[in-house]
Amino acid sequence: MSSQAPHPTLLIPGPIEFDDAVLQSMAHYAESHVAPGFVKTFGETLSLVRKLFQSTNPAAQPFVISGSGTLGWDIVASNLIEKGENALVLHTGYFADSFATCLETYGANATQLKAPIGERPSFEEIEQALKEKPYKLITITHVDTSTGVLSDIRRVAEVVRRVSPETLVVVDGVCSVGCEEIAFDEWDIDVVLTASQKAIGCPPGLSILMLSGRAIDTFKSRKTPPSSYYSSVANWLPIMQNYENFKPSYFATPPTQLVHALHTTLSQITARPMAERFAIHAQASERVKTAVAELGLEQVASKRENQAHAMTAIWLPEGLAPPDVLPGLLKRGVIFAAGLHKQVATKYIRFGHMGVSVTDPNRTDIDKAIAALKEALSEAKQAKGI
């Protein structure tokens, strides 16, 4: 039994349902951010982030900073690329547009490589683009929360290393870290930025990043100083290194209670092999996608290989919009999200299936949601005479 008050099950692509222990760990009594107790918690948390990314290379560095996932874009844009340098932005939905805007805010030239809605740029197009001009970095949205499109970051990284080996491979893993396979060292990735509130299962409020040795070196060889202050790697790098070595350090007060929550959830996640966790998410995803097909519905992510395992973006039947279906789901105790991709937002809904809702064998969230979707759709069609 959960200690949480009765509530509808939150199955949007983040924030997600919380495990009781994670929630309760935020009720820790007040601590000094530089006292031994908290320093130990924070230091261990950073080491757990390495495990989350299956990384053992000491040249790589995890960061946990107070802020939303969006802050990770500023950290990339103001530290790893300089004014007038080029960024190649692979576009699979809403979030690439925003990342490109962020890069341009700090003076980079962002070139977007766009795919039709529900698809992703091909490896050939990526290779071609990389050969056209020197790119300081390439960004890939691992799972675009607006479309449910999954990118193959491993193969993109291979293409980059072959064609343009110095280009930094930057992964926006906000909706993928904790549920999609990421082998940070082995796949030779330079940055993964993410947030706490999706498959990691922590409340929102933490910007989490992993930087490779190559990324840190790129930062250190900048010709100009970092173009932000709060997002400056120069300010945060010594802090993270110190805490991980259990030495107190101060740049800005860390969000102590959220760090406790992150420590708890990462301890749970890394207590089992990451491969097992990815497999559980893939199985749950398969169940959802099979049920969606059985309802005669199509996914926004059009091909099997580009469908995320943590969420499903579902086209509604012609004549139905999200407000026709979401209240029927809520009535049945389930919360899905409306569409987010501006061009088609009124035509689809999003079902998030990650974290405790799929990993906790005592929960029946997914079955309940599939049943609710079937009933709510049928009710909505009847109401509209479809």
Add this chain to the structure above:
Amino acid sequence: MSSQAPHPTLLIPGPIEFDDAVLQSMAHYAESHVAPGFVKTFGETLSLVRKLFQSTNPAAQPFVISGSGTLGWDIVASNLIEKGENALVLHTGYFADSFATCLETYGANATQLKAPIGERPSFEEIEQALKEKPYKLITITHVDTSTGVLSDIRRVAEVVRRVSPETLVVVDGVCSVGCEEIAFDEWDIDVVLTASQKAIGCPPGLSILMLSGRAIDTFKSRKTPPSSYYSSVANWLPIMQNYENFKPSYFATPPTQLVHALHTTLSQITARPMAERFAIHAQASERVKTAVAELGLEQVASKRENQAHAMTAIWLPEGLAPPDVLPGLLKRGVIFAAGLHKQVATKYIRFGHMGVSVTDPNRTDIDKAIAALKEALSEAKQAKGI
């Protein structure tokens, strides 16, 4: 009785002790950041921020953003001043140096007006400086956490309005909001930036700002776009306006659990007149400062009128350093902070007395701390043969 596990009392100048109800409100079940329940909580929280600042002018705008207090500097530096424009930074300790660095990161020219340690620039010096060149903004650290020096922001604002009426008055209120008097509208202040974890009594992780109509107009008349993305007022202003009107809105996922905690603590704070709260802090401060004087100790803040009411920075007797005294305090169940001002950090300690430790009549934190300080000092002197 507190529901919190037994622990030493945290009496540093932030984070501070938590009220049980504030801590427990973070254990709220997961919510969508755009669903009616959370939208109401966030909207009400923003209105409560207005009450905290005693502001009723609809042209002013509160902001609550995921981040530490430091993020507020970036928001000022990247939105309210442009490259090559001048900022006058009043220096009363460590934090002015950092704010100046932040302003310069985004291209402003920061001129620091410094006072000797423990003092503050005189009103005559401020007036003189304002006459020397046009300043886009002036920054004042209301209470410098490194020295315990209190600035008279009301009188500084009067000088600015008289001598250079267009200059924005920017107050760093990280260690003052919730314990030192601030009448945002009446004193004609343009920005107060603060954090959640000091006298507001919320866990760390929220950057809280109040911008005047003049500040918003200054932002809107920029010649260049904001020079950051996550800190951009252009990105956050519509979000805050929408939530306050109970309309869901998305730029970055808000830190839902911390917003609940802020809602709880601001509801508690604003349930009583703010004047009463300031008076309680002033009384507690008086008790601490009298006890410090009775122990024959001097304060870093040298004059009565520039001594903060939320903390006391105490010079240690000649021959003693913080590591000689802090363990003796901890042994007696009390945590103070070491010095922070680089030039003199080894010569003083800091005692924070704010929030529930002074406002909750059931707590004896201050008496316990005063007794512990007396004993720990005497023990330390004996050990050193002083």
